[in-house]
Amino acid sequence: MNSQENAIEVKNLVKKFNEITAVNDISFTVSRGEIFAFLGPNGAGKSTTIKMLTTLLAPTSGCVLVNGFNPVTEQTKVRKSFGIVFQDPSLDDELTAYENMNYHGILYSVPRQLRQERIQGLLQMFELWDRRNHLVKTYSGGMKRRLEIARGLLHHPSILFLDEPTVGLDPQTRNLIWEYIKEMSKEENVTVFFTTHYMDEAARVAERVAIIDNGRIMAQGSSDQLKEQTKTESLEDAFLAITGTAIREEEASPYSRMRLIARRRG
Amino acid sequence: MNALYVLWIRQLKRYMRSRSRIIGALGQPLMFLIALGYGFGAIFQRAGAGNYIYFLVPGVISQTILFTSVFSGSEIIWDRQFGFLKETLVAPVSRFYIMLGRTLGGATVATAQGLIVLLLSHIVGYRMENYLMLPLAIAFMFIIALMFTALGIAIASRLTDFQGFQLIINFLVMPLFFLSGALFPLSNLPKSLTIITRIDPLSYGVDAMRGTLNNASHLGLGLDMLVTGTLTLAFLAGGSYLFAKIEI
Numbered sequence: 001m002n003s004q005e006n007a008i009e010v011k012n013l014v015k016k017f018n019e020i021t022a023v024n025d026i027s028f029t030v031s032r033g034e035i036f037a038f039l040g041p042n043g044a045g046k047s048t049t050i051k052m053l054t055t056l057l058a059p060t061s062g063c064v065l066v067n068g069f070n071p072v073t074e075q076t077k078v079r080k081s082f083g084i085v086f087q088d089p090s091l092d093d094e095l096t097a098y099e100n101m102n103y104h105g106i107l108y109s110v111p112r113q114l115r116q117e118r119i120q121g122l123l124q125m126f127e128l129w130d131r132r133n134h135l136v137k138t139y140s141g142g143m144k145r146r147l148e149i150a151r152g153l154l155h156h157p158s159i160l161f162l163d164e165p166t167v168g169l170d171p172q173t174r175n176l177i178w179e180y181i182k183e184m185s186k187e188e189n190v191t192v193f194f195t196t197h198y199m200d201e202a203a204r205v206a207e208r209v210a211i212i213d214n215g216r217i218m219a220q221g222s223s224d225q226l227k228e229q230t231k232t233e234s235l236e237d238a239f240l241a242i243t244g245t246a247i248r249e250e251e252a253s254p255y256s257r258m259r260l261i262a263r264r265r266g
Numbered sequence: 267m268n269a270l271y272v273l274w275i276r277q278l279k280r281y282m283r284s285r286s287r288i289i290g291a292l293g294q295p296l297m298f299l300i301a302l303g304y305g306f307g308a309i310f311q312r313a314g315a316g317n318y319i320y321f322l323v324p325g326v327i328s329q330t331i332l333f334t335s336v337f338s339g340s341e342i343i344w345d346r347q348f349g350f351l352k353e354t355l356v357a358p359v360s361r362f363y364i365m366l367g368r369t370l371g372g373a374t375v376a377t378a379q380g381l382i383v384l385l386l387s388h389i390v391g392y393r394m395e396n397y398l399m400l401p402l403a404i405a406f407m408f409i410i411a412l413m414f415t416a417l418g419i420a421i422a423s424r425l426t427d428f429q430g431f432q433l434i435i436n437f438l439v440m441p442l443f444f445l446s447g448a449l450f451p452l453s454n455l456p457k458s459l460t461i462i463t464r465i466d467p468l469s470y471g472v473d474a475m476r477g478t479l480n481n482a483s484h485l486g487l488g489l490d491m492l493v494t495g496t497l498t499l500a501f502l503a504g505g506s507y508l509f510a511k512i513e514i
Contacts, residue, residue, distance in 0.1 A: 054356055056514045080358040090349040094280045103272045107357045135283075 006065070007032045007159050007191035008053065013062035015048050022048045024215035025062070030208075032158075033189040035182070037196065037206035039239060041248040045215040046195045047087055050163050053193075054084055067158055083108075085152035087163040087195075089144060093137035097128055097147050100136060101154060108155035115154070122150040125176065145169055149177055156184060162194035166201065174198075178205050199236035209235070213243045269359040270367040277338065277371025281378075288379070291334055295326040295383050299390060302449065315451060323387045324475030325448030328410060331380045332468055335411045336439050338372025339418015339505075340431050347428070352514055365419060365509040369502065372418070373411035380407045384479075395481040403478035409494050410471035416501035423508040442468045452484045470494050 008030040015023040023045040030036040040046050051057035052064060055071045055078050064071055067081035091100050098119065105115035123129040126146040136144060149165055160181070166174040182205065185192050196202055202209055203223045210220045219226055219242050223235045230241040281287065303319040310318035345351035354364050381404070394400065421434055445459075446468035455463065463469045474490035477483030483490065 051514065056352065056355060058513065076358065076360055079356055082356075084356055086349070086352055088349055090351075090353040092276065092280075092350045092353075093348060094283060095276065099279070103276065104353070106268050106272050107354075107359065109268060109358075 005031060007034070007067060008036075008193060009063070009065040010049075010053075011063040013049070013052065013064060014060045015045075015052060015057065016060045021215055023052070023059075026212065026215070026217045028210050028217060028220060030191055030193055032191055033185065035185055035192040035194075035205055035207050037194055037202040037209045038212065039195065039199070039202055039209060040212035041243055043248050044212045044243075046212060047163055049212070050084075050161055050193075050195070054082060054161060055079055081157060082159040082161055083152050083155055083157035084161040085149050085163065085165045087167075089148065091136050091144060091148060091151070094135060096133050096135055097123065097139070098132040100147065101151055104151050105154050108157075110155050118154055122153060125180070126150050126173070141168060142170075142173075146173065153180065153184070156188050156190060158189075159191045159193065160185075162192065164195050164197065166196065166198065174201065181205075199234070199239055203235040211239060211242050218242045269357065269363040270370065273354070273364055273367025274371040274374065277341075277368065277375055281375040288382075291330065291337075291379055292382060292386070294333070295330045296386060298329065298449075299323065299326050299383075299387060303390065319387075319390055319392055320480060321451070321476075322449070323384070323392045324479050325446070325472050326387070327380045327383050327407070327479075328446065328448055328468060328472045328475050329443050330383045331376045331407055331411050331471070332414050332443060333439060334376035334379045335372055335414035336418040336434060338375055339369070339415045339420075340422040340425075340434060341372070342368075342419060342422040342509075343425055343428060343431055346426065346514070351512075355512060355514065361510040361512075362506045365506040366502070369412060369415045369419060369505065372415035373408055376411035376415065377404065377407045380411070394479050399478045399481070403475065406471070406474040406478055406490070406494070409491075409498055410468075410474070413467065413471070413494055413498040413501055416498065416505040420501060420505035420508050423505070423512055442466055445469075446472050447484075448472045467493065467497050 006029045010029070011027045013023055013026050014021065026049070038046055038049070048057065052059050053066055053071060055075045058072055066078045069077040069081065071078045095103070101119045101123065102115065105119065110118070120129065123132055126149070128143060128147055128150065131139070131143070136147065139147065145168055152160070152162070152165075166177060169177070178201065181192060184190050194206075206223065208220070208222055209226060211218045211226070219229065221229070226235060226238040227233065230238040232238045232241055299319065299322060303322050307318040310316070310321065315321065342351060355361070357364065418434070421438070422430075425431070445462050445466045447463050448468070452460070452463055452469065452473070470485065470490045470493040473483050473485045474487060474494065477487045477490065
C-alpha cells in the first residue's frame with residue numbers, strides 16, 4: 001500500500017488529438033478515500049481524462065500520478081491500483097453473466113471463496129442472480145448496465161473510476177448503487193472518482209466536485225462552496241452558471257434541449 | 267497464469283457456443299476437398315502424381331488452421347467494437363499475458379478445427395501413412411495455429427474497424443493460402459513461383475502436414491520446424507509489442 005496522501009495527482013495535463021485540444025492544461029488532486037465528482041457537459045474532456053488516468057491513452061504533456069504511480073511508465077502498477085466502470089459497454093456478450101463476473105474476479109486475483117460470495121451478493125443485489133447462467137447478449141440494456149457495475153464492484157480496488165455509471169438506470173437502482181459505493185469507500189478507504197450528468201447525484205454523494213468545460217477546469221470545491229461562489233441554490237444551477245447553457249454537441253437529446261428551453265423561459 | 271487461463275477459456279467457450287462458426291469454418295475445406303479432390307483427381311493420377319485427395323488433405327487442413335487462426339486473432343477488432351477489449355486492457359496483468367492467452371485460445375480452436383477436418387477426410391477415403399505420427403502432426407498444427415493467430419493479433423492491433431478485416435482476408439490470407447503449395451506440388455514449378463512459395467510461411471506448414479500425415483515432405487520436417495518455430499516466436503514478439511501499444 002502506498003502511504004502518500006493523494007490517490008490521484010494531475011498537474012498541467014494536456015491531451016491533443018491532431019489540432020483539437022481535448023484536455024487543456026488541467027490540474028487537480030483527489031485525496032485517499034475521497035469521493036470526487038468530475039462534472040462537465042458532453043465533450044468537455046471527462047472521458048479523455050479518465051482514459052489517461054487509467055493507462056488507456058498517453059497524455060500529450062503534463063504529469064499524472066495514480067496511487068503514486070505514473071500511468072505511462074508504470075502501467076501494471078497503476079492497473080493494479082484501480083477498478084473502472086466504463087461509460088460504454090465492455091461486457092462479453094457471448095459469455096454468461098456469471099462467467100463475466102468470474103473471469104473478471106480471476107483476472108483481478110480475487111480469491112475463489114471471496115469471489116463466489118461477492119458474485120452471489122452483487123448479482124442478487126442487482127437482481128441478476130436468477131439469470132446468471134444466461135448469455136449476456138440476451139440481456140436488456142438496463143440489465144447489461146447493472147451487470148457492468150456489479151462487475152466493477154467485484155474486486156475492491158484502492159481507486160474506483162466510474163464513468164457515468166448510472167446512466168439509463170431507474171432511481172431505485174441508482175440509490176442502491178450509491179449506497180453500496182459510499183459504504184465501500186468508507187469501510188475500505190476506497191477513493192471514488194466519478195462522472196455523471198445527474199447533478200443531484202453529485203451533490204448528494206461527492207465530497208468534492210470539479211467542473212470541466214472545453215478541456216479546462218472551471219471550478220473546484222465542495223458542492224456548497226460552488227453554490228456559494230455562483231450564488232445559486234443547487235449544484236445544477238451552479239453547474240449551468242459556470243458552464244453556460246449552450247448545447248455542446250449535436251448529440252444532445254431532444255429531452256435535455258426541451259428542459260433547457262423551459263429553464264431559459266422560466 | 268490467471269490471465270492466460272481466462273483469455274484461453276474465453277476463446278474456447280465462444281467457439282463451442284458458436285455452432286454456425288464451427289460449421290461455417292468446416293464447409294469451405296470440405297468443399298475444396300470434394301470439388302477439387304474429385305475434380306482434379308483423374309488428371310493428377312494420369313500425370314503420375316498419385317492420389318490427389320491424399321495430396322490435398324494436408325493442404326486443406328493447413329487452410330482450415332490458417333483461416334481459423336487469422337480470424338481468431340482478428341477478433342480483437344470485434345472486441346474493440348463491442349467494448350470487451352477495454353476490460354482486458356485495464357486488467358492488472360501484463361498485456362503480454364493477455365495477448366498470449368488470446369493466442370493460445372485462438373490456436374487451440376484452430377487446432378481443433380484442423381483435427382475435425384482430418385477426421386472428416388476419412389469419410390472420403392483418406393488414411394494417414396502412419397498413425398503413430400499423429401502427435402507430431404498435432405504439434406505442427408498447433409505451431410501453425412500459434413503463428414497465424416499471433417499474426418492476426420499483430421495486424422488487428424493496428425486496425426480500428428471491420429473494413430480492415432476484409433483487407434486481411436483478401437491481401438494476406440488468400441495469397442498465403444494459394445501460394446503455399448496447399449493445392450499443388452512444390453516440385454517442378456517455374457523459378458519465380460518457387461521463390462514465392464519459399465517466402466510464404468504457410469508452405470512450411472503445409473509441407474510439415476504432408477510430412478507427418480503422408481510421409482511425403484518436400485522440404486524436410488527439420489526445415490519446416492525451424493521456419494515455423496522461428497516465425498511463431500517472431501510473430502508472438504511483434505504481436506505482443508503491437509498489442510501492448512493499443513490505445514482506445
